[in-house]
Every structure is written in structure tokens, then in C-alpha cells.
Amino acid sequence: MSVFTRYANGFFFTPVALGRVAAMRFLAGLFVWIEWWAYKPFIIQHRFLPEDLYQPLFIGRILPIPAPNYWIVTGTLVVMLAAALPVMFGYRPRLFGWILFIAYFEWMLIYNSYGKVDHASFGFMVLLLVLCMMPEARWGDREHLSPRVGWGFNLVQIAVVCTYFLSTWSKFRYGGLEWANSGVFTWAIIRRGTPFSDWMLDFPLLLNAAQWGMIAFELLTPLVLFVYPWKRIQYSIVAFFYAFHVAVFAALTISFLPHLFAMACFLPLERIDPKDLARRARAKLKGGKDTPRRGAPEPAAEMETTG
Amino acid sequence: MRIAATLAMTIALMATSLWGVDDLFPFAPFKMYSHAHDPDGWANSTSLVLTNAEGESFAIGDNDTGFRRAELEGQLSRFREDPSLLALVAEAYEDAHPGSPEIVAAEVHIRRYELKDGERTGAETNEIAVSWSEGADS
Numbered sequence: 001m002s003v004f005t006r007y008a009n010g011f012f013f014t015p016v017a018l019g020r021v022a023a024m025r026f027l028a029g030l031f032v033w034i035e036w037w038a039y040k041p042f043i044i045q046h047r048f049l050p051e052d053l054y055q056p057l058f059i060g061r062i063l064p065i066p067a068p069n070y071w072i073v074t075g076t077l078v079v080m081l082a083a084a085l086p087v088m089f090g091y092r093p094r095l096f097g098w099i100l101f102i103a104y105f106e107w108m109l110i111y112n113s114y115g116k117v118d119h120a121s122f123g124f125m126v127l128l129l130v131l132c133m134m135p136e137a138r139w140g141d142r143e144h145l146s147p148r149v150g151w152g153f154n155l156v157q158i159a160v161v162c163t164y165f166l167s168t169w170s171k172f173r174y175g176g177l178e179w180a181n182s183g184v185f186t187w188a189i190i191r192r193g194t195p196f197s198d199w200m201l202d203f204p205l206l207l208n209a210a211q212w213g214m215i216a217f218e219l220l221t222p223l224v225l226f227v228y229p230w231k232r233i234q235y236s237i238v239a240f241f242y243a244f245h246v247a248v249f250a251a252l253t254i255s256f257l258p259h260l261f262a263m264a265c266f267l268p269l270e271r272i273d274p275k276d277l278a279r280r281a282r283a284k285l286k287g288g289k290d291t292p293r294r295g296a297p298e299p300a301a302e303m304e305t306t307g
Numbered sequence: 308m309r310i311a312a313t314l315a316m317t318i319a320l321m322a323t324s325l326w327g328v329d330d331l332f333p334f335a336p337f338k339m340y341s342h343a344h345d346p347d348g349w350a351n352s353t354s355l356v357l358t359n360a361e362g363e364s365f366a367i368g369d370n371d372t373g374f375r376r377a378e379l380e381g382q383l384s385r386f387r388e389d390p391s392l393l394a395l396v397a398e399a400y401e402d403a404h405p406g407s408p409e410i411v412a413a414e415v416h417i418r419r420y421e422l423k424d425g426e427r428t429g430a431e432t433n434e435i436a437v438s439w440s441e442g443a444d445s
Binding site: 012013041042043044045046047048049050052053055057058059105108109112114115116117118119120121122125126148151154155158159162163166167169170171173174175176178179181182183184186187188190191201202204207208254 | 316317320324333336340343371374380395398402
């Protein structure tokens with residue numbers, strides 16, 4: 001097998017441990033539980049909007065999807081939350097995964113059908129879809145590897161990268177080549193600035209440089225896929241992505257949270273085993289006297305003297 | 308087969324990025340903050356101001372009615388043509404806030420800030436783009 005074939009094959013099908021599937025199912029369900037009240041609370045508020053303000057999307061027009069009303073919105077939410085629980089804890093995760101995917105998709109239509117479409121959740125929807133096609137899995141399972149899981153997460157990763165990379169295409173398409181020299185960041189900060197970013201309004205050159213930096217960053221993101229054989233480099237790049245989003249959140253309070261949850265599938269989450277961690281924590285509490293760890297030496301020492 | 312699925316998704320995303328529109332959700336251009344803004348022009352910020360039966364006026368946030376600022380901006384041309392659509396938003400506000408006084412008027416305000424070389428000059432204007440009050444439209 002030539003180097004290239006091996007590389008291409010590995011790109012699509014490097015087997016991934018099943019433990020990561022369990023972790024991602026938990027995270028996906030967790031996000032669904034967080035989003036509706038803490039992250040996008042206006043979606044549920046759409047239940048009060050009259051039908052006249054509903055502007056169905058293409059998919060909402062070709063599929064027989066009724067205009068949202070009070071009970072459709074509330075019902076979608078209930079089904080979605082109810083299906084998320086078994087998915088999170090690995091009970092019949094494929095069956096409930098499909099229910100969750102469909103309910104979440106309807107939820108996204110309710111979200112985006114009133115005059116503004118947001119694009120932060122494409123990767124997350126792909127994640128929900130591929131999780132339906134993956135086998136049952138246990139946390140911390142690093143022994144069983146699956147090329148199908150590798151393919152599924154690769155698909156999510158490509159979707160995540162496209163969200164960055166193709167958003168540059170949109171900038172050129174809608175903003176033109178002068179986007180990077182325009183006042184777009186000034187505009188964004190005027191609209192949604194924070195104490196961390198308002199001062200930048202006085203330094204337009206800095207904002208201009210940041211716009212060029214943004215273009216360069218987004219055009220380079222596909223690298224994270226191609227360096228897959230070198231895990232350490234890949235994890236560093238992913239860490240950089242998360243840092244980028246922390247900075248954007250500090251400046252504009254825009255967080256792309258579903259995107260961040262989807263992106264977690266780059267990480268070796270199969271190494272986390274909550275049961276094992278709990279067992280070890282318990283062991284440390286009981287017999288921690290002889291092995292003081294770096295983590296929390298002070299309280300351990302206290303316990304020893306009092307007990 | 309699976310490679311085909313991956314390629315299909317990628318190509319669909321690329322094609323809709325080049326030629327697609329928001330209507331094609333979940334595909335379509337990822338166009339968050341993709342419009343250029345003239346550094347020597349006006350930056351605007353829209354808000355929706357309601358007035359209740361007790362004469363109080365207040366700007367509402369995205370969660371008060373579920374009708375977000377960005378959605379208002381997206382449908383602004385409809386509102387300009389037919390200001391009585393604001394009655395629907397007022398109605399949604401009342402449904403979402405039972406017990407608070409009735410809404411009798413609503414206005415869409417557009418505040419504009421002048422920019423010069425990307426800096427705010429301090430000049431501002433405030434336009435009332437759409438205005439509706441109860442009784443006026445019937």
C-alpha cells in the first residue's frame with residue numbers, strides 16, 4: 001500500500017475507541033439540556049409568536065412541517081429533552097438517538113424560521129446524526145476500536161472545519177475582498193461589545209489587524225484534519241481553537257457553544273472513565289495517608305491529624 | 308460508500324457557500340459577520356421599543372417575546388411596508404408577560420453611529436423606522 005493510500009485510508013477510517021462514543025453521547029445530551037434555558041432561551045419564547053411572523057425555510061416548505069405554535073414548540077422541547085436523557089446514559093442510544101436527532105432538527109427549524117438564520121450548529125447536528133449510527137458504548141472503553149466510529153467523528157470534524165473555512169468564503173462573497181479592511185469588527189463591538197473589547201474601538205488599526213488574522217486563521221483550519229497522524233499537533237491546534245472562542249466570547253459574548261461541543265470529538269475522551277475516577281477518588285480518601293498527591297495535599301494532611 | 312457520504316457533505320457545504328442562501332438551512336453559507344462595513348460610514352443598531360397602557364416606554368430584549376433583534380432586522384422591510392405587524396409582536400409580548408399592563412404602541416428605533424477610519428466620531432442619529440399604536444391601524 002502506497003504512503004498516499006495509507007494516509008487517505010487513515011484520514012477517513014482511523015479506528016476510534018468506543019469510549020469516545022459514550023463520552024460524546026453524554027456531551028451531546030448535556031448540551032441539549034443546557035441550550036434551551038441557558039444558551040438560546042428565545043427559541044422557547046417563539047411559542048408566543050403568531051404565525052404571520054413565521055418565514056418557513058426551504059426544508060420547512062418541502063416537508064409537511066406545520067407552522068410552530070404554543071403546543072408544537074413546547075412539545076418539541078419535551079420530546080427532545082426526554083430523548084436526550086437515555087442517549088446521555090447509553091440506554092438504547094440508537095433508538096433514542098434518532099428521536100433526539102429528529103426533535104432537535106425541528107427545534108432548529110423553530111429557531112431559524114423567523115427572519116434570521118444562524119449557522120453555529122451544523123457540526124452539532126452532524127454529531128447527533130452520526131451518534132445514531134454508532135454502536136452501544138461504555139465510558140472509558142479503550143479496547144474496542146471501530147473504523148465506523150472513526151468515520152463518523154471524521155465527518156463531524158470536517159463539518160466543524162468547514163464552519164470556519166467556508167465562513168471565509170462567505171466573507172469574500174458578501175463582504176468582498178475588502179472585508180478585512182472594513183469596519184466590521186468596529187460594528188460588531190458597537191453592537192455587542194463588552195468591557196474586554198470596548199477599549200478596542202479606539203484602536204481601529206488593531207481591529208483591522210485582527211480582521212486579517214481572522215481570515216488567515218480560518219483559511220488555515222483544514223490543517224487540523226490533515227495532521228491527524230500527529231496527535232500532539234492536532235490536540236494543540238484544537239486547544240488553540242478553544243482559546244480563540246474564549247477570546248471571541250470575552251469580546252462579543254458570542255460563543256458558538258454547539259460548535260464547541262461538536263469539536264470535542266477531536267479529543268481522546270475515551271481516556272475518561274468516571275467510574276474509575278470515582279473509585280480512585282474513594283481510594284484516595286480512604287487510604288490517601290501514605291500517598292499525598294500534588295492535587296490537594298493540605299486537606300488530606302488535615303484529615304490525618306484530626307482523624 | 309462512506310467516503311461518498313463524506314464527500315457529498317463537503318461538496319454540498321461548498322456549493323451552498325458559493326451559491327446558496329440562508330433558505331437552504333441546514334446547509335447554506337456560513338455568513339456570520341461576513342458583510343463588510345465601511346470604516347467611513349454609519350454603523351447601526353436596531354431596537355424595539357414598546358409602550359404600555361401606563362405610558363411607560365421600554366426597549367425589549369431578545370427573550371421578552373422570542374422575536375430577536377436580528378429577526379426584526381431580517382424582516383424589517385415587511386414591517387416598513389406594514390407597520391401593523393408590530394401589533395403581532397406586541398401581542399406576543401403580552402402573551403409572554405401575562406399580568407403586565409397592555410401594550411398600546413410599538414416602535415422600531417435605528418440608532419446610527421458615524422465612523423471615520425473605523426473610529427466613532429461621536430455623531431449619532433436615531434430614526435424611528437416603523438411605528439404602530441393601537442387603534443391607528445384598524
